[in-house]
Amino acid sequence: MAVGINRRTYNGWLLKYPEFKEELSDIDESLLDFAEQQLIKNIEAGKEHSLFFFLCNRGKHRGWQDVRKLAAPKLKGINININYVSAGSNPPPAKIIESVVIEDTGDDKDSNES
DSSP, X not given: OTTSSOHHHHHXXXXXXXXXXXXXXXXXXXXXXXXXXXXXXXXXXXXXXXXXXXXXXXXXXXXXXXXXXXXXXXXTTOEEEEOOOOTTOSSOOOSOOEEEEEEOOSOOOOTTOO
């Protein structure tokens, strides 16, 4: 009820009034424009996190991606999905935010072999 109507009314208006749906779409686009402008300002200011975010999302074709690689010979071929949950989030998000791939290092020797 953040806007003073319940969810059923909101969803009904989306179906019944195309102009309501269009106005909401325009608001979303304006927020996206604002966020992109702020990201560009941060990039221009040399803020590393913003630079990395931009490169990982828009520079994939050049090899930029947020991938964590671990070397663990006994676990090779296992994919681990990591979910980040902020304190107090209920229910926790189901979306996978990061994927970690365990790679083969070529060293399959046990520590007691010589």
